[in-house]
Each structure stands twice: as C-alpha cells, then as structure tokens.
Amino acid sequence: MFQPTEPILRPVTGAAPQQPAPAVSVVIPVFNEAANLRDLVARVHEALAARPGGFELICIDDGSRDGSERLLLELAAGRPWLKPVILARNYGQSTALQAGFERAAGRYIATLDGDLQNDPLDLPALLDRLDTDDSIDMISGWRQQRQDHALSRRLPSRLANRLISWATKVELHDYGCALKVYRREIIERIHLYGELHRFIPSLAKEAGARIVEVPVRHHARTRGQSKYGLDRSFRVILDLLLIVFVLRYRQRPLHAFGGLGLALATPGLAMLGYLVVLKLLGETIGQRPLLMAGTMLVLVGLQFVAVGLISEMLVRIYYEKGPRPQYHLRPPREPGGPGW
Template structure:
C-alpha cells in the first residue's frame, strides 16, 4: 500500500524494534481522538484479551490530531509494551483517514478494528479471529451491537435510520453498520482505500472487492469517560455519503450508464417536444412565445451535456486503470478438491 508519510507527525513504526521482526498474526487498529482518559484501560484490555491467546499481535493506535495529550500518553505507554505502535497524525483528518493510516502500517494476517471509547469489548476479538481461521468462506466479520447500551435517542435513532437506509441502498444487509468492531483477512484490507468519511461503508466497499461477509453479535458497553463525537447531524452527512457510495459501487467502471442514462431521459422527451413544436410551426402557428419551446431546448441541451459528461467519465476510467495499472477485478484461491473426487 502507498504510504501517506506527509500526514504523519510522529510515526512509531520506525522507532519500534518490533516492526523489524516477524509479522504478527493479528493487527488491531484503533483510531483515537480526544480519548486520553480511556487510553490506559483500552491498551491494557487489548493486551489482556490477546496476550493469553496463541496468536502474536500488535496494537496500532492512530491519534487523529487530538489536543488532549493522547499522542504523548500513547508514546509513554509504548515504552513498556513492544506490541503497541502509536501513530500521530499532524492534524485531525477524520476517522477514515486515521483508519487508512493504521491499515497501511498493519502487518498481521488478520486485521481488527474497534473504537477507542471502550464501548467495544476487546474480549470479543479472539472469537472473531477463531471464526476467520476456521471458516475459509468468511473474509470479513462485522460486529452487531444487539444489546446497545447507548441511552441517548440522538445516537440510537440516527443509527437505526442509517442502518436501514444503507442496507437498502447498497444491498449489503447488516443490522449494525456503525459497529467499529470488525475483523478482516489482510487481503481484503489491501484492496480497500478509505478517504473522506467512507469508514461508514466499509462492508459495502469490502463486498465490492470480493469479501464474503458475516455479522455476529458482540458485547457493547456504555461510555463512562469522555464525550461522544456523534450526533443527530451525522444522519444528514450519511445521506450525502450514501449518494457517493451508491454511485461508486454501481457506476465506477461505467459512468456513461449513469450520466448517459439520465441524459437520455432528458434528451428523448426534449426532442419529442421540439418535433411537436416543429409540426405546429409548419402548420402556421407562432411558437416563439410558448414556454414549451424553452423547456424542450433546455432538456435537449442538458441531455447532451450529461451524455458528454458520461463519455468524459469513461475516458477518465480508462486512463485511471491503464495509467495506474490498477486491476479491474480480484481473484481468490480455488478450493481444494474433495478426496473422493480426485482421480486415481
């Protein structure tokens, strides 16, 4: 993956001797923003949950420009924990960028994400990894907070509406898109590139790159320290981002079908209107002052412009794939044949 070193003020990867050793089995990536009060317990709980398992692990905490001393505290905690790798971004970029920064530094075969507010329980991580190891038909596991402890209606209502809307629009049916506790196979993360606020739609993006997704219930705890960063206004941002993700998933490689289709819907009736008015004109009637003439001309012009925009989009897609050598598809390993089906 490409490295965004220009965004990083202090990257502990270079200073951490563990980064030069063997890659761990699990990389836990946690974006952090103004969570200083929760960090000691968070780091301790991750260590307790994974330290007793058979897997090696690393914890990558990405401080997203906090101004409460979170970065300094993470650096202090890392002095006695070789598996803790803090990263400090130069300013607040948002959760998607913080996750991407962590993904680019993750070295594990499995990658787990969770929030830094202690509402997700690190004790759920081993069960998620066991599922990935035992079931080759699963590439991503999304947590479902089936017994949410959030009491505020300003959090529960927007979340419920967003989950239903996103499931309907993307056709990836999940109960809880907002749960940060998720586990992935490494190859899925390597195919994803997050920006803006696309972290809300990671399951949809993961399915687009070939991930087979399951949802499992996980524990959820009420926030006891710090303040929530979410509110009712988040719902409106989700709607705008949903327009982007639907376009991205359906028309990324065929923008002419989106713009051209809409253009034809305008061009066809506009052309029929003008043909009708032409017949009226030939019959001797005056059409210069008729509003229908202006409507027909505008519809034809807008339709032509949209079709041209679609053609330009097709050229850009071609340049994107051929110039950057990015694949248009992904493959997975073929399943091994059953012993009974092998030829003697």
C-alpha cells in the same frame, strides 16, 4: 496497496532486527481519548497476548488536543507491539483507519473504537471463527444490547441501518459497530476517504468479501465525551448517496450521467420534432412555451452526457495512475523536547 514513503512514526534509536509479521493487526483511531488509552492498551494486550503468532496494536492519533499523542508515545516506549501513528491534523475517522490499514502487517486485521465501548475480549472468538471458517472473509459486530440510552443516538442509528441495508443490498443490523475483523486481502482491496468508514461492509462486499454478523458486547462510555451528534444522521444520508453511486457507477459513470442526459434529451427532441412539423405546416412556433422547454431539455441532456464522458476519462486516469496520498504525517516529538 499504497506503501507510505514518509518516516516511521515511532522513535527509532538504532537499527532493529527484522521481526516476523504478526498474525493479527488491531487498528484503532484515537481522537481525544487520553482518559481511556491506558485501559484500552491493557485490555487489547489481555485479549491477544496469548494468541499464537503474536499481534500488533496500531493506534492512530487523529489530531487529538488532550495529550493522547504524548500518552501513546509513552505507552509505546515499553511495548514493542504498540505502534502509534501520529497524523498532522484531524482528518476524520476514515482517513485515520486508512493510515492504520496501510501499516497493518497481520494476516487478520481487526478494528474497534478507542472509547472502550467495544470490548477487546470479543476479539479472540471472532478471530478464531475467521481462522477456522474459510467461507468467511469479514465478521461485523452487532451490538444487540446497546448501552447508549439516549434516544437521540439509538433511533437515528436504527433508521440509518435499515436505510443503508436497503440501499446497498448488504443486510446488517449494525453498520455503526466499529468492532470488525477482516482477512488482509479484503482490506487491501478497499480504500477509505471522506467518511466512508460507515460503509466498509458495502465496500468489502463489492471487493468480494463474504460477510457475517456476530453479536458482541457493548459497554456504556464512562470517560471522555462522545464525538457523535444529531448532525451525523444528515451526513449519513448524503454519504449514502455517494456510496450508492460509487458502488453502481464508479467504473461506468457514463451510464449514470449519460442515462440521465438521454432521459432528458429524448422528450426534448420529441418536442422540437413536433414543433418542426408544425412549422412545416405553416404555423408560428416562436412564442410557444414548448419551444423553450424542448430546447432546455436537449441542452441539459447534452450537458449530462458531456459530464459522463469527462467522468469516464477521469476514471481511466484514476485507475491508470493511482490515487494521490490523502494525508500527511508529522514526526513524533522526542521525549523532553520542545512542546512535550
């Protein structure tokens, strides 16, 4: 897994002794959630403080503008298990999660939203099941009793869940629930970018994860503003096209582009062959629309095959050299310093 080379994100006043890795890492992306952070940190501590092996809470501030960064650093000053990660700007939820995954040291990794609609008190039961059942690699939460009363959120979500399940062949009732727990090795096999956080179960399945879905509690948002709108439904459809392509053809793009190219070029060649026969029989073919159609189909088909070959070369480079870092970090400001 990629190991970041940029500075530690929490203020360090001296050399600290090496601490054993915690049993659980909780990763939470944060964007303009200052009103919820104190309660969020307190509830995660309440849920996991008594758990054997200890835990760490990694909160990734994704370019917040409401003071979330400052509050996270204040809370971390007296809580060694709280580890803020401060991104230089707003990169989106997928990149924020990836930043947290790269710093998670636990044997188990849990995620939830920072708006307190997920209940941290559900974590112990999910972790216990993962700890006692070796046949499970990932547990995904299912908000059976959703407290989002707006039809504009519930109906698109239901349709999206069914569409994603059908397209990816990973049957889940609730892809949008952020409350999930994983074995570490599963997280190490996937890499998030763009907005692929919606499709983590599909990516995990491809990585060999055995997934179950468990009902969890869901609370209405009481503070702050929702970050989701109707435009999210349209983005889900576009992202779904990407994830289906990635899952099926990531390691063999020539099969996708080349297959489409051959499907276009074959009838084009048949048309041109037919016209060649007519030409040999003495007929004039220069003004026939079939000549233009056949030529265009062959040219477009060859272009798709060429794109497939180029994609194969890019895939080879990608796997041999590895991806470049997709985000940059900003060192935290010192308490009392400029801009605090």
